[in-house]
Amino acid sequence: MRHDLKTSLPPGGVDPHGLAPFSARAGEPSPSPVKLDIRHVGFRFGSTPALHDISFPIHANRVTALIGPSGCGKSTLLRVLNRMADLYEDQHVEGQVLLDGQNILAPDVDVLTLRRRVGMVTQKPSPFPMSIYDNVAIGMRLNEELTKVQLDQRVEDALRRAALWEEVGGLLDHSALSLSGGQQQRLCLARTMAVRPEVILLDEPCSALDPISTARIEETMEELKSVSTLVIVTHNLQQAARIADYTAFLYLGELVEFGATTQLFSAPREERTLSYISGRMG
Numbered sequence: 001m002r003h004d005l006k007t008s009l010p011p012g013g014v015d016p017h018g019l020a021p022f023s024a025r026a027g028e029p030s031p032s033p034v035k036l037d038i039r040h041v042g043f044r045f046g047s048t049p050a051l052h053d054i055s056f057p058i059h060a061n062r063v064t065a066l067i068g069p070s071g072c073g074k075s076t077l078l079r080v081l082n083r084m085a086d087l088y089e090d091q092h093v094e095g096q097v098l099l100d101g102q103n104i105l106a107p108d109v110d111v112l113t114l115r116r117r118v119g120m121v122t123q124k125p126s127p128f129p130m131s132i133y134d135n136v137a138i139g140m141r142l143n144e145e146l147t148k149v150q151l152d153q154r155v156e157d158a159l160r161r162a163a164l165w166e167e168v169g170g171l172l173d174h175s176a177l178s179l180s181g182g183q184q185q186r187l188c189l190a191r192t193m194a195v196r197p198e199v200i201l202l203d204e205p206c207s208a209l210d211p212i213s214t215a216r217i218e219e220t221m222e223e224l225k226s227v228s229t230l231v232i233v234t235h236n237l238q239q240a241a242r243i244a245d246y247t248a249f250l251y252l253g254e255l256v257e258f259g260a261t262t263q264l265f266s267a268p269r270e271e272r273t274l275s276y277i278s279g280r281m282g
């Protein structure tokens with residue numbers, strides 16, 4: 001059942017800690033085509049269901065946030081979007097995900113090509129056991145013909161966008177495994193951005209970052225929108241309200257509500273969304 005909850009929230013939405021209203025983005029996002037169309041997606045680990053009949057659009061050159069309590073299926077849905085979920089044993093997926101109109105869940109899709117178009121930054125950083133430079137350069141070396149100068153420039157650009165250049169610019173030949181957890185997280189972000197995917201999936205990309213690095217990554221996401229489509233899983237509702245154009249709220253594997261972030265945080269249509277964003281659930 002739908003409720004009009006408009007009158008129960010302050011303008012801009014509520015803070016789960018009761019500190020201040022969310023500083024939600026102003027106004028509705030301007031229209032843009034659908035890049036990924038999620039249609040009736042279901043997912044099971046063996047006989048255990050994790051996603052039920054999820055349908056919503058991911059708009060091109062916009063940021064879409066996936067929010068919801070722990071275990072509601074956010075990461076699983078993200079992994080379906082570039083077929084990383086294929087790597088689970090005994091997994092069952094149903095429905096369709098159309099990327100520019102083509103169903104990426106079809107069995108004949110080349111997943112390596114798909115993952116070049118739809119890149120992912122996982123929740124747990126996974127740097128390769130090689131130098132910092134090679135970690136960022138590896139995807140470009142495999143996919144593009146670049147001169148050394150071009151490669152150096154792209155590595156620097158990706159590390160700058162990931163707010164890591166100032167810390168590692170002089171240590172590019174050091175092992176990536178010598179970096180701290182937060183630095184490794186930013187390195188993996190640089191590695192994904194360096195190959196310029198059309199869609200970037202980010203699973204809690206700021207979970208190990210300090211506020212300054214978080215702010216820089218949020219600026220980068222804003223910049224990346226001109227060339228990419230972004231989907232971000234975040235537990236930080238303030239962050240979703242700040243950076244996302246659209247937000248999807250999942251609960252127990254179901255999509256409860258999808259809409260423009262401004263609307264979802266200031267005038268949620270569903271009682272469960274209100275409970276979650278006001279800190280009464282989750």
Ligand SMILES: Nc1ncnc2c1ncn2[C@@H]1O[C@H](COP(=O)(O)OP(=O)(O)OP(=O)(O)O)[C@@H](O)[C@H]1O
Pocket residue numbers: 045048049050068069070071072073074075076077088
């Ligand atoms: N490899 C797996 N095998 C079996 N069940 C799994 C597996 N991975 C996740 N699950 C289950 O699927 C459901 C969704 O998990 P998922 O990691 O997608 O949730 P989430 O919303 O991303 O959680 P969190 O916010 O804690 O990261 C949970 O019930 C989880 O226990």
